Amino acid sequence: MKRIVILASGSGSNAENIISFFGDSTEVEVSAVLTNKSTAGVLERCNRLNIPAFYFNKKAFTGSDTVIRLLKSLKPDLIVLAGFLWKVPISIIAVFPNQIINIHPALLPKYGGKGMYGEKVHQAVKENMETETGITIHYVNENYDEGAIIFQAKTELTIHDSAETIANKVHQLEYEHFPVVIEKLLFPNGEKK
Numbered sequence: 001m002k003r004i005v006i007l008a009s010g011s012g013s014n015a016e017n018i019i020s021f022f023g024d025s026t027e028v029e030v031s032a033v034l035t036n037k038s039t040a041g042v043l044e045r046c047n048r049l050n051i052p053a054f055y056f057n058k059k060a061f062t063g064s065d066t067v068i069r070l071l072k073s074l075k076p077d078l079i080v081l082a083g084f085l086w087k088v089p090i091s092i093i094a095v096f097p098n099q100i101i102n103i104h105p106a107l108l109p110k111y112g113g114k115g116m117y118g119e120k121v122h123q124a125v126k127e128n129m130e131t132e133t134g135i136t137i138h139y140v141n142e143n144y145d146e147g148a149i150i151f152q153a154k155t156e157l158t159i160h161d162s163a164e165t166i167a168n169k170v171h172q173l174e175y176e177h178f179p180v181v182i183e184k185l186l187f188p189n190g191e192k193k
Contacts, residue, residue: 002186003031005076007084010118012042014082014103014174019049021179028186031074036061036086062089071096077186081140082178085117090142100140101185103178105170107152108136112145122163122170132156133166135173137181151181 004022008015015033022028032052035042046053060066068091071079081088081102088100104112104121111121111133125133134154139147153176155169 001026002028002077003075004028004078004080004182004186005031005071005074006033006080006082008033008035008042008082009037009040009085010042010083012040012045012083013171014178015042016045016049017175018080018082018179018182019045019051021183028183031076034067034070036084042083058086061086065091068092068095078182080182083118087114087144088140093140093142098139101150101182102138102140102145102147103174104136104138104145105133105167105174106136107132107134107154108138108145108149112136114144116145119163119167122166125157125166126161126163129159130157133170135170135177137178150185151177153177 004018006015006018019030022030030051032054033042033046034054034056036056038055043053054070056067071092076099079096079100081100093100105118106112106121106125111124132154134152136149137151138149141147153173155173157166
């Protein structure tokens with residue numbers, strides 16, 4: 001059984017999409033969802049979907065080995081950041097090399113880095129009158145949005161797109177591609193039964 005642990009900070013729509021995608025699988029399970037926000041919407045989703053969820057604070061994440069111990073106990077094959085806003089400490093990356101991935105709502109290296117997430121990204125894309133945007137799924141390293149790119153998907157934009165319509169187009173790409181890319185990473189040679 002391959003195990004996924006999801007880290008999320010927000011409403012958890014991508015987390016729910018991933019959980020649903022693997023819901024009937026006999027080979028992949030979402031072992032748990034971890035969040036750094038006690039009020040995150042993802043907690044309610046986990047409750048409804050019967051997925052274990054854990055909240056941790058900054059000290060547990062960066063000032064101790066609490067989160068590392070929790071992650072080790074869950075034995076993840078892949079740690080998936082789905083709208084998780086904190087920088088992952090090098091101590092965690094070192095324990096799980098090439099096992100932590102993130103999804104970014106733009107075509108990296110454009111619109112990446114500290115503070116570039118969610119609506120801020122879509123607003124910047126709109127203000128710069130980009131003709132396309134998309135998603136980037138990448139490995140996590142010690143710098144924001146600089147890990148090796150695994151996959152990108154694009155969507156065309158028009159001058160009539162608002163930040164909100166751009167966000168909707170990007171969300172559709174996330175929902176369509178993120179679980180499929182995760183599955184390919186878990187079964188790189190297509191050895192799924």
